[in-house]
Amino acid sequence: MTAATAVGPGTFERVSSFLAYEAELTDRHRFDEWLSLWLPEGVYWVPSNEENYDPRTHLSIIYDNYERLQERCFRLSAEGVHSQDPRSRLCRTVGSVQVRATNPDGTVEVGATMVLVEVRFGVKNVYAARVEWVLLDAGDTFKIRSKKVILVDNDEPLGNVTFLL
Amino acid sequence: MKVAEGQQQSYTSLVREDRVHSSIFTDEAIFEAELERIFYNHWVFLAHESEIQQAGDYCVKTIGRKQIIVSRDKDGVIRAFFNRCRHRGSAVCSYPKGNASFFRCPYHGWTYSNKGELVGVPYQSRYGADFDRSELGLAKVPHLGEYRGFIFVSLAEQAPELSEYLGRAAPFLDLFLTASPTDRIELSAGASKSVFRGNWKFVGMDGYHVNFTHKTVLDLQTRAKGASRARGVNNSDKSPNESWDLGNGHCRLDQSHGDPVDFGEEEAPGQAETDVPGSEADQVYLASLEQRWGSRAAVNERLNRAHDVHLHVWPNLQLIGGEVRVIRPISAGVTEVTGYLAMLGDVPEEINARRIRAYEWFNGVAGFGSPDDREIFERNQVGLQADQEPWILLARGQEMAEASPHAELIGNITDEVTQRAQMRQWREVMR
Numbered sequence: 031m032t033a034a035t036a037v038g039p040g041t042f043e044r045v046s047s048f049l050a051y052e053a054e055l056t057d058r059h060r061f062d063e064w065l066s067l068w069l070p071e072g073v074y075w076v077p078s079n080e081e082n083y084d085p086r087t088h089l090s091i092i093y094d095n096y097e098r099l100q101e102r103c104f105r106l107s108a109e110g111v112h113s114q115d116p117r118s119r120l121c122r123t124v125g126s127v128q129v130r131a132t133n134p135d136g137t138v139e140v141g142a143t144m145v146l147v148e149v150r151f152g153v154k155n156v157y158a159a160r161v162e163w164v165l166l167d168a169g170d171t172f173k174i175r176s177k178k179v180i181l182v183d184n185d186e187p188l189g190n191v192t193f194l195l
Numbered sequence: 196m197k198v199a200e201g202q203q204q205s206y207t208s209l210v211r212e213d214r215v216h217s218s219i220f221t222d223e224a225i226f227e228a229e230l231e232r233i234f235y236n237h238w239v240f241l242a243h244e245s246e247i248q249q250a251g252d253y254c255v256k257t258i259g260r261k262q263i264i265v266s267r268d269k270d271g272v273i274r275a276f277f278n279r280c281r282h283r284g285s286a287v288c289s290y291p292k293g294n295a296s297f298f299r300c301p302y303h304g305w306t307y308s309n310k311g312e313l314v315g316v317p318y319q320s321r322y323g324a325d326f327d328r329s330e331l332g333l334a335k336v337p338h339l340g341e342y343r344g345f346i347f348v349s350l351a352e353q354a355p356e357l358s359e360y361l362g363r364a365a366p367f368l369d370l371f372l373t374a375s376p377t378d379r380i381e382l383s384a385g386a387s388k389s390v391f392r393g394n395w396k397f398v399g400m401d402g403y404h405v406n407f408t409h410k411t412v413l414d415l416q417t418r419a420k421g422a423s424r425a426r427g428v429n430n431s432d433k434s435p436n437e438s439w440d441l442g443n444g445h446c447r448l449d450q451s452h453g454d455p456v457d458f459g460e461e462e463a464p465g466q467a468e469t470d471v472p473g474s475e476a477d478q479v480y481l482a483s484l485e486q487r488w489g490s491r492a493a494v495n496e497r498l499n500r501a502h503d504v505h506l507h508v509w510p511n512l513q514l515i516g517g518e519v520r521v522i523r524p525i526s527a528g529v530t531e532v533t534g535y536l537a538m539l540g541d542v543p544e545e546i547n548a549r550r551i552r553a554y555e556w557f558n559g560v561a562g563f564g565s566p567d568d569r570e571i572f573e574r575n576q577v578g579l580q581a582d583q584e585p586w587i588l589l590a591r592g593q594e595m596a597e598a599s600p601h602a603e604l605i606g607n608i609t610d611e612v613t614q615r616a617q618m619r620q621w622r623e624v625m626r
Contacts, residue, residue, distance in 0.1 A: 080385070086544065089384045090555055111411050113569070192566045
């Protein structure tokens with residue numbers, strides 16, 4: 031992590047607004063638009079069992095580089111994706127947003143909590159997570175360099191979590 | 196609750212050679228009988244020795260509803276006991292794994308060594324002179340056996356030898372290990388834990404479903420490599436690949452005859468594509484195997500088989516690709532599956548790092564393959580409730596399977612040789 035500078039005026043509001051937009055895209059399965067938020071070096075990480083570790087020595091629920099993110103969105107859009115046919119109905123709240131740092135390279139480090147309700151085949155599931163983003167401030171919007179979703183139950187047996195977290 | 200000997204209901208009429216009655220997947224009374232006769236009365240897989248590598252290491256596993264502590268003492272001896280204080284029955288250990296010399300019951304402080312001996316009882320003077328701590332150690336699991344690092348237990352009073360139970364499955368445990376140049380694996384990369392609303396027996400062995408259940412995996416392969424007229428052929432009735440009945444309920448799919456790219460998990464470099472020289476790590480890995488097996492051709496031939504032995508050790512262990520998969524029945528309609536990745540010993544770090552990424556691609560909880568399997572298992576459970584016609588059909592290839600020196604029966608990859616193998620053993624155990 032590079033040395034952090036003070037959070038500029040309006041950054042919190044702009045970040046919050048961006049997170050609300052991203053939440054809408056994921057809830058509504060708008061895969062292509064969601065994918066367009068990502069930088070090519072992006073990493074989408076959902077750790078398994080623990081909060082933090084070297085992903086080269088410990089498996090993850092998801093550890094997608096941009097290429098695999100494209101595959102994920104392609105698959106979720108494809109016919110025959112049984113685990114999302116029909117799709118989950120999703121509604122999430124992203125709250126307790128913190129802009130933790132703004133860095134000289136133009137990135138912003140953001141933390142938040144997320145509570146997500148999912149309904150499919152008459153069953154309601156609740157997922158909760160701490161989420162961390164590194165966002166590149168592109169002036170009029172942000173681009174996602176990394177998103178890490180730490181599910182509180184990432185060491186418990188999970189059901190169908192094939193939708194975007 | 197244990198049903199008295201001689202009063203057991205027989206379920207043999209529910210399993211015929213070519214079909215089984217759907218109540219064996221949906222009936223809770225049958226499920227309870229399965230716990231008693233299969234999970235508490237048959238060899239089952241418990242743990243891998245790499246999970247308790249150091250002196251004092253322990254882990255807690257659950258067989259059916261019974262928690263079992265597996266520990267390694269300072270002399271390296273592995274033991275398994277039930278996680279239940281001999282005083283009033285509290286669980287003495289509440290962590291899934293760790294390192295401990297003692298387990299202390301939180302209720303009244305009774306303390307056990309990691310050999311299971313009762314070594315401390317607070318205010319012992321209030322017991323009489325006949326109070327004998329040596330008789331009150333943690334209850335031992337009746338039978339514990341290890342085969343090449345795989346630890347199995349039987350909770351039965353009497354059990355056949357482990358080698359007798361493993362039978363023709365054992366050579367494929369051996370083969371699985373040979374992906375490492377030193378036959379060493381470690382389940383050190385964490386666990387992939389999942390649960391589905393379906394019966395445990397659906398986690399079977401099926402070579403028929405791939406082109407349909409995993410249609411999107413084929414789509415992803417087409418996307419990466421371009422359209423091919425051979426799409427799906429390895430998982431069809433035209434495939435040279437096979438389904439094997441190994442006896443004792445064990446079975447496997449043999450995919451070494453056709454191009455093995457039909458499973459995403461095998462696509463990672465350092466796995467199947469061994470004849471394509473990759474990175475420096477691949478070169479180091481292949482050279483170490485070549486030293487052992489003599490030639491690059493021998494290495495390729497072996498890895499083609501070792502990278503996916505596709506084995507089911509009945510009832511609760513599977514080796515699929517690099518995965519060590521453990522099945523835990525919760526109820527007739529709920530099952531937990533825990534997947535561990537076999538990290539290879541004595542290979543460059545990059546090889547294992549790629550195995551992890553490949554594992555997540557297909558097998559991961561949110562991967563591109565296994566979630567669709569679990570989805571189908573859930574739909575099975577829904578469908579089977581509508582039991583106007585209660586029999587499900589397992590007759591595929593029944594007349595065509597052939598015996599071989601390596602297996603009881605071998606059929607085409609899409610044949611239901613594997614399901615019949617499991618159901619025959621179920622019938623035997625549930626008689």
